[in-house]
Amino acid sequence: MFRYSYGEFYHTFRAFNGILGSGGYANDGAANTFGWGHSPYGDFYSKLRSVKAMSDVYAKLSEADKTEYQIFMWTGNVIKDYIFYHLTDDCGDVPYTDAMQAQQGNFFPKFDKQKDIYHAILADLKDVSGKLKGFTLGTSAIQKQFLINDVWFAGDVAKWRSFTNSLRLRLAMRISVIEPDLAKTTIQEVLADGVYATNRATSVTLVDREQDRAFEYLLNRSLQESRGNLWMPENMAKVMRKAGQPDDPRIKVLFQPDKDGNYSFMPTEANDVSVIRPNITSTDLSKTYPSIYNRSTFEMNVGMMALIITSSEIHLIKAEAGLRWPELGIDVANEYKLAIQESIDIYYEENALNTNKTYAGYIPASMPAKPDQATIDLFLAAKVAEFTIAGADEKKGLVFDQKYIHFNMLKPYELWADTRRLTKELGARVKKSPSNIKLMERTVYPNTEELNNNTNFQAVKAQNNYTTPNWWTGR
Incomplete structure (x- = not known):
């Protein structure tokens, strides 16, 4: 549910590397053609089967047992909401109300509007958050089982609330352009509640439990096979x-030095790539040119955390919310500063999780010591000063820039969503891709949808392309 498999990330990264400018696409000047080897549509529905099966069993329980098992369903609904928002972000209108109803004899589900899906998800997350507030696990055998069977948070209800409310903040900002009133109200409610990812302890991360298979079917294998797209x-x-300004301290843990000991980049435009093409090399992974993503932090780090929802992202959401709605009383500059500080902290933590210093191509510079706080403070002061004097739109652009760094290649779905959302307002300010790369707005439906569910598919056939914007972009 929460980390990338080998195949998913390999194909996702290849599709989005150029589109988002988050990987060093070696531009050859050719116009891009849209495509995505991974099918999020089928993948996400397959992940929903477990939640649906649990719901079917729950519906047959006695009323007394339903009360005992309700915590399983509340948290299961959060997982369902998490999957569905990803699904509709990628594909637009999708079956939601009638989805997964084969056991009830409905083999031809209608496609719900993305607007309606978002409204339903936000309402459900709010409902679950309210139910979890003040809830304490009982001493019955069933509720004791929740402590064991909850493989996500080990029965910690407070963490479930933090995760749920953090999702509400993420999705509220997603609709800030198209439905600002609902976005603002949702953010106000969560801030008043006060339970969400506010620091490292309440950030939601995941370290894979099958690290011995990292180079077989996990993200690490994808990174190994994607090195040609992993330039800075x-x-x-x-x-x-x-x-x-001082250099961003994260540069040393996101990337590693090139053959000359410098942090060099892959140019964005094809003519600039052509100039350096004779010098581009990754034959010796300890002496590449240009710099590549830090192999100790990412590729060779079997203990690498998946950053599901971190406090850094939430601080940036709050900063943008404060810019959009000053009446919320958010200290925007401070939220911006905290976001950068906590992103620095977690990426140095990420880098330090790697205990392997003997892999082929390892260089000591890929595992640098974290700068002292005085050095970091000088950098933060420069960023806050830049932010303070910027105009309103440029402040939003600077917030986006920090998401661009924080998400980098690890969270392409969230970076893709923010790029699409802000294009209406900020235009070229959020375009990090080369000029020959167009923004993919969504992915297409599997051919089987038109074949097997033709009548309902007619409602979405016109949007079955890569270029029709999502509803929440406002475009």
Whole structure:
């Protein structure tokens, strides 16, 4: 549910590397053609089967047992909401109300509007958060089982509430352009509640439990086989190394030095790539040119955390919310500062999780010591000063830049969503891709949908392409 498999990430990264400018796409100048080897549509529905099966069993219980098992269903619904928002973000209108109803004899589900799906998800997350508030596990055998069977948070209800409310903040910002009133109300409710990812302890991360198979079917294998797309991208280098400011401390744990000991980037445009093409090399992974993503932090790190929802992302959401709605009383500059600080912290933590210093191509510079806080504070002061004097739209652009760094290649779905959402307002300011790469707005439905569910499919056939914007973009 929460980490990428080998195949999913391999195909996702290849599709989005150029589109998002989050990986060093070696631009050859050819116009891109849309495509995605991974099918999120079928993948996400397969993940929903467990939740649906649990719901079917629950419906047959006695009323007394339903009360005992309700915590299983509340938290199961959060997982369902998590999967469905990803699904509709990728595909637009999808079966929701009638989905997974084969056991009830409905083999031809209608496609719900994305707007209706989002409204339902936000309402459900709010409902679950309210039910979990003040809930305490009882001493019955059933509720004791929740402590064992909850493989996500080990029965910690407070963590479930933090996860649920953090999702509400993420999705509220997603609709900030198209439905600002609902977005604002949702954010106000969560901030008043006060339970969400506010720091490292309440951030939601995941370390895989089958690390011995990392190079067989996990993200690490994808990274190994994607090295040709793992150069340091020029646009990220420009954000992290600005004239008159200290270098971003994260540069040393997101990337590693090239053959000359420098942090060099893959140019964005084809003509610039052509100039350096004779010098591009990854034959010796300890002496590449340009710099590549830090192999100790990512590829060779079998203990690498999946950053599901971190406090850094939430601080950036709050900063943008404060810019959009000053009446919320959010200290925008401070939220921006906290986001950067906590992103620095978690990426140095990520890098330090790697205990392997003997892999082929290892260089000591890929595992740098974290700068002292005084050095970090100088960097933060420069970022806050830049942010403070920026205009309103540029402040939003600077917030986006921090998401671009924080999400980098690890969270392409969230970076893709923010890029699409902000294009209406900020245009080229959020475009990090080369000029020959167009923004993919959504993916297409599997051919089987038109074949097997033709009557209902007619309602979405016109949007079955890569270029029709999602509802929440407002475009």
